[in-house]
Amino acid sequence: MSSVRSIAKLAGVSITTVSRALNNDPAVNPKTRERVLAIANRSGYVASVGRRVNSNLGFVYTDESTLAHPFDAAVLDGVLRGADEQRFDVLLTNLKRDKRPDESYTQFFLRKGIRGVVVRTMRESRFICEAIAEEGFPMIVLSERFSSPKVSYIDGDSRADSIRAVEYLIALGHRRIAFGFHSIPDRDHMDRFAAYKEAIDKNNIPFDESLVFRQRYTLAGGATILKMVMSMKGRPTAIFFADPLLAVGAVKQAHALNIAIPEDISIIGFDDTDLRYGVHPTLTAVCQDAGALGFEAAQRLTRMLTNREKEVLQISIPTFFEVHESTGAPPVNMVETGTKDAADLTQYKTAV
Amino acid sequence: MSSVRSIAKLAGVSITTVSRALNNDPAVNPKTRERVLAIANRSGYVASVGRRVNSNLGFVYTDESTLAHPFDAAVLDGVLRGADEQRFDVLLTNLKRDKRPDESYTQFFLRKGIRGVVVRTMRESRFICEAIAEEGFPMIVLSERFSSPKVSYIDGDSRADSIRAVEYLIALGHRRIAFGFHSIPDRDHMDRFAAYKEAIDKNNIPFDESLVFRQRYTLAGGATILKMVMSMKGRPTAIFFADPLLAVGAVKQAHALNIAIPEDISIIGFDDTDLRYGVHPTLTAVCQDAGALGFEAAQRLTRMLTNREKEVLQISIPTFFEVHESTGAPPVNMVETGTKDAADLTQYKTAV
């Protein structure tokens, strides 16, 4: 077991100095401190009470908890299941509240008895992930990607399926396809937007800025987009939403306006959880298994901790595309001339 | 601070014996063990590493985690926010996995560095809550009620609003009102069933067993109930669901069958979260703020821990009843004679 004693030996200092470095005593030389912490990380140190060592996996949120959102809830559920095999407990930790400004992430986590962390981050807190990785503390980031070879992450790759979704609409005969996403510029949504553009470009449909809609990720946002789309002249015959709540809100609004899906308009959603099944018609959607992301992250990380391995994981789990009932041919009077007919739809079989 | 030393003094034994009792050494006399653990609980003991004491609030699940369910996710989110004020971290702990058969709950929690627990329980694990309370470990149970004066709990009381919901339907002119609930006999659902019976009884409507439907709490279960109701001869004109997913599933099925809500049938749901807003029409529902339950539980418990108070909390937070768009008068050709006309509906104002 790693202990102040073993670290002291490796660092060539006394246990006094190790203890000070771990507890952020300002007297200790920054170089020494850094060397000690690096060794602590390399050797998988956690403080122990007598012979007892707790195996806590930190689930870190950088600001407010967003657990009430279905995605985060599903992710955490997966983390819990993933941490089970190596008998880790999951400690929910708020970085913003408790981390002292002058202490390192490693010091903070060790103080909480945490051996490794799963980080759920927003775009603005990416630098935190990079800092934790830089320190060498065992970590994996959920649902983001990093170019740095030091940062472990696991995320869903929705690019291919987003292209597929848009091309499915094109194959059904749609030419004017709107794109709805939320107003936070996170990577997922930007990826899907890029995929949307790529798909229409590949199919010689000119990109039209006026078909792109950004709203807050709420039911109301989705409703707004639907209303805006339906009131356009030369309106789109289909909408691809990059966000679950937007899609559900649009469907709800369509019912309220007596607009038939897919007869009047086709809708493709994005789904992290099971929301696509909660509405009528069940949504054709690009789907991501949020629970699987959390599970995989927690299982891989805790296995490495138990085996004292250290490896950078950069994993992308592809999404899947499910055809359900919210998509069909565009209204006959709205089919543009020049649409290629008799497209092959057999490649898009209904999943599940 | 409570320590092995202070406990030893109070118990009149050596610190050796205290340590053994805490760690479940079989050599220690059961009476002694019990006395030591009782004092540990009374004095709010947690093991410390050097000067460091972590303040962990345990979120205990007794078997599988059910965090993926919206109710549990909302509750946990509330717990997290409630634990914030006293700077507690929340540790997710699986009793089934880690608790050794011969150790007490107190020993288990102390081993994990937990100072108090919020328990989310099912009917079958009620005895666990009673056992924890019996040991005197700081605890509060979520969403259950106990007659024992030793068990702290906080739950939503949906009885009054369930009666109100059914009477609202009656005031709208409904006489044949179906009741749908899930197949697990938990207290919440049994309460709502009792309230349903009480409401119709109070209004001189005979109870009809054939209008009571039990299904698994899934969208499919709700769909099944709707189909069964619509195919009955002399069918009900309204359904009161005691479960969120059942109500949503019924609405979805109604859309699929082209049944108009509320023109063809009125639906009242039960909502723990925001599901009532996700469908069209927005559901009239008896609502419970799951986040508030968790918040209140965690805040009260952590405050008591910080102030070294000990008090049994038995709190019922009333639900609220929101009238939205899924309820209206029964179809004209289905109004039974003898319905009192011109009922006063102003008491049921649309909330929000």
Added chain:
DNA sequence: CTGAAAGCGCTTACAG
């Protein structure tokens, strides 16, 4: 079944 004493992991007051 219990305790005095040795020991372990960690922290800290003291000395330099």
Added chain:
DNA sequence: CTGAAAGCGCTTACAG
């Protein structure tokens, strides 16, 4: 800025 030594909280081998 660092370490030897004392000390704290806890555990455990030994003795009874």
